Amino acid sequence: MNRKTLVLAAAMGLLAPVLAACGDTEGGGGDGDAIVVGTTDRFTASEEEGLAPLDPAYAYDVGTWNILRQTVQTLMVQPRGDGEPVPDAAESCTFTDAGNERYSCTLRDGLKFASGDPVTAADVKFSIDRARSIKADSGVFALLSTVDTVETQGDREVIFHLKVADATFPYKLSTPVAGIVNPDNYDKGKLREGFEVDGSGPYTLKSEVEDGALVRATYTRNASYKGALKVNNEQVEMVSFESADAMGDALEKADIDVMTRSMSPEQIRKLGNAADGPIDLVESPGLEIRYLAFNTDATTVKDKAVRQAMAQLINRSELIGNVYGSQAEPLFSLVPAGVTGHSNAFFNKYGDPDTAKARELLEEAGVETPVKLTLHYTTDHYGPATKVEFEQLSKQLNDSGLFQTDIKGAPWATFRPAGQKGQYDVYGMGWFPDFPDADAFIAPFLAEDNFLNSPYTNTEIQEDLIPESRRQADRLSASDSLTEIQDIVAAEVPVLPLWQGKQYVAARDDITGTAYAVNSSATLQLWELGRGVSG
Known part of the structure; x- marks a missing residue:
């Protein structure tokens, strides 16, 4: 194992980090200069995306x-x-x-x-x-x-x-x-616009805004905080970068101390292969998933045979190998590996990629080929490799002769509302779970008032299987209903899971607490960071 890479392993079905290399210790100094964290997340307040x-x-x-x-x-x-x-x-x-x-x-x-x-x-x-x-x-x-x-x-x-x-x-x-908010600062019937936040959490927030976008967030330790979390620093600044390359340059120059999402595959490979140097890379299992979403009312994909044919054609291993390498794994269900209740429903249904079987699905449904589709993706939300990923997806579908696809990108501020409004027939999305349970990968997509605002509805899932799974305090006991839900999704393909990603944090080697800076649900835990001894 590379000395400069800290690998956090999964154990007993839980994605629990364990210390496996140098460059990280518990605790932290709790004093010194502010720790500066970089991100490529963009935060805007606009009429289109929400104020x-x-x-x-x-x-x-x-x-x-x-x-x-x-x-x-x-x-x-x-x-x-x-x-x-x-x-x-x-x-x-x-x-x-x-x-x-x-x-x-x-x-x-x-x-x-x-x-x-x-x-x-x-x-x-x-x-x-x-x-x-x-x-x-x-x-x-x-x-x-x-x-x-x-x-x-x-x-x-x-x-x-x-x-x-x-x-x-x-x-x-x-x-x-x-989250608990103060009625003095939040109107009961109206959203609070802008970038101010007031609460009782571990930090207070000061926002630096330019042209309607949050460019720097300064977190200062909240002396009034009482809770379960141990805060290991006095102040953290989070800076939003326009690109992963710009964020990486800032880390190299020590303008920032920590680099979080989203790094490019090239940056991760470079840092992982570096035997020495002032920067440590932390790798951990993750529950991030990527998938294709469908507007099942759209003429092009309304016939489930079209969606099934795409499920039969896409080669996840080839896609990952060409774009992400060892940084991701094929995903054959909405529920990722490592979560109780996971099944390989799509592999069980479709097996290995097979053009002949895909053609048969389309022919039996009377679908004319090639099926013409545009695959939509966001240019600035899931990392710099997203465009390359969609080029590979388009190529796989087109090479079958059964599809004629092109791709089109849009910034998240435009992309997200368009998807919710049904303006895209097929579009690529990522998901970071609300919490580490199978329900957090099922209900947001399939329950009433779902996250995607999808027209797809399955009464059995909504009225029987989801409630049945929620009755089980022992989550292993919910596996039967969870498996049945995943089987229905594989058969009807309202969404098409693609891959499950690992998580990475890169930090200057005097920064401590990086092993716990991000949990499996991609929650950033800034309170874990501190300053220690370089080496």
């Missing part, structure tokens, strides 16, 4: 959630190394009935917002009810869809009455949509 990117009732992508996780506290939080969520703003939380339909939390004593105002049970109720009632078009409110009513008893107890059993509810209370 309230950092409102917990609206935000629903990994970049904005990573800002909120530093600043807006939740009742529960994902622990270091993943696993089941633990209390954060809460002192304790538990189901109080045998059917997983009543969930009670007691707040920590003396909890305060960064402003100094006390955090009460009424503030928790306000925050949850606000997100549910606003119903932002991002679809994030669907995470709270099982909530019926929220009750308070005194200043510290909150009771959630659920419509149906939901064993995943503690996970949902660890997501930013359940």
Whole structure:
């Protein structure tokens, strides 16, 4: 193993990091200059994309959630190394009935917002009810869809009455949509526009904005924070770069200390092969997935035989080998490997790529060939290799003689709303799970009010199988219903999974805590970073 590469391995089905090389220690100095972190995530407030990117009732992508996780506290939080969520703003939380339909939390004593105002049970109720009632078009409110009513008893107890059993509810209370906000700063019926955030999390935020875009976020340790997280630094600055190359140059020059998403495959290979030098690369298992989404009402792909033929043709191993190398693995289900309930449903259904079988599917359905399609992708959200990936996908489909495809890219600010509005027949998306459970890879795509705003509906999945899986507190016991859902998706192909990615962080070698800086759900945990001894 390369001395300068820290590899974090998965164990016992959980994506838990373990220390395997030098360049990282627990803790951190907690003092010194601000740690500067680079990202290629772009944060904009526009009429097209939404004017309230950092409102917990609206935000629903990994970049904005990573800002909120530093600043807006939740009742529960994902622990270091993943696993089941633990209390954060809460002192304790538990189901109080045998059917997983009543969930009670007691707040920590003396909890305060960064402003100094006390955090009460009424503030928790306000925050949850606000997100549910606003119903932002991002679809994030669907995470709270099982909530019926929220009750308070005194200043510290909150009771959630659920419509149906939901064993995943503690996970949902660890997501930013359940972030606790101050009613003095957030209107009950209106989103908060711009880049201001107020909460009781580990940091306060100061935003530097240029031309409607957040270019630098300064996180300062919140002295009022009381929770489960140990904060190992006083200040972190996050800088948004226009390209991975620009971010990499800044790390080389020591203008930044840490480089996060999204690095290019070339940068990762170069850093991984470097035997010595001042920069360490951290590799860990991840739950990021990439997939093709379909507007199943569109004329070109309405016939499921077209979607099935694409599933029969695409060679995932060849795609990954030509673009990402060892940085990704083929994915044959919406639920990735490493998550309880995963099955290889698409491989079980289609096996190896086969042009003859794809032709047979189209002929039996009476579909004329070649099928003409445009494959849409985003130019600035999933990393610099996305265009090359779509060139490879287009080539594979065209080489079969059954399809005639081209590709078209658009910036995320345009791409995301267009996909939600059904303007693309086929388009490429990525997904970072809301929490590390199979439900977080199924419900956002297949439940009512789904993230994609997809016209595809399967009554059995929505009314029977998803509720059935949520009744099982032991997630292994939910495997039968989860497997059936994955089999239906493979047969009807409303989405087509492509690959599952690993995660990478690159840092100057005097930075500590990098082994836990990003968890398996791509949550950025800035509180883990500190400064230590170079070497």
